[in-house]
Amino acid sequence: MKQCIKCKDDLELEMFYKAKTKNGYTSECKKCTKLRISKTRKENSSNPEWIKKERKRGRDKYHRLNYKQYANRSRSDYNAHRKRFPEKYKANSAAQHISIEQGYERHHWSYKTEHHKNIIPLSVDDHNNLHVYIIYDMEHLLYRTQSGVLLDTKEKHIEYLKYIQTL
Ligand SMILES: [Zn+2]
Numbered sequence: 002m003k004q005c006i007k008c009k010d011d012l013e014l015e016m017f018y019k020a021k022t023k024n025g026y027t028s029e030c031k032k033c034t035k036l037r038i039s040k041t042r043k044e045n046s047s048n049p050e051w052i053k054k055e056r057k058r059g060r061d062k063y064h065r066l067n068y069k070q071y072a073n074r075s076r077s078d079y080n081a082h083r084k085r086f087p088e089k090y091k092a093n094s095a096a097q098h099i100s101i102e103q104g105y106e107r108h109h110w111s112y113k114t115e116h117h118k119n120i121i122p123l124s125v126d127d128h129n130n131l132h133v134y135i136i137y138d139m140e141h142l143l144y145r146t147q148s149g150v151l152l153d154t155k156e157k158h159i160e161y162l163k164y165i166q167t168l
């Protein structure tokens with residue numbers, strides 16, 4: 002048990018986020034952390050400077066989680082990921098021969114078999130940025146918007162991409 006410095010509740014350790022602190026956990030509980038973040042978000046949602054910073058933070062996080070880990074992944078991690086998302090590997094190998102401009106990447110809007118070669122070429126920046134705003138739905142092999150709308154056609158996917166670019 003550990004006491005949250007904010008709400009003063011005595012809680013199980015799993016109610017705290019892991020952190021690089023002495024005891025390995027944050028001093029405020031998950032609930033208080035979430036509350037604090039959503040409060041800051043609300044207060045700053047009309048501040049363009051803050052939004053810009055948040056977007057950059059999201060992009061950096063995406064890079065950290067996806068690219069670095071991907072690059073440094075051990076063989077067994079690679080295999081575990083491959084087992085979990087077999088469609089992504091199939092789709093990537095099906096599309097790898099589709100030629101695209103230099104500095105562009107192949108983005109799959111859908112991982113259904115019939116769409117494995119149906120890619121959207123995106124600049125590296127646009128691609129990274131897009132992945133900050135879409136959530137993969139393993140069941141549908143498609144992506145969802147941040148608010149949960151399933152992007153089940155290429156048109157919807159592109160429309161959402163355009164919307165993101167205006168943010
Ligand atoms: Zn708390």
Ligand SMILES: [Zn+2]
Pocket residue numbers: 107108109128132
């Ligand atoms: Zn992509």
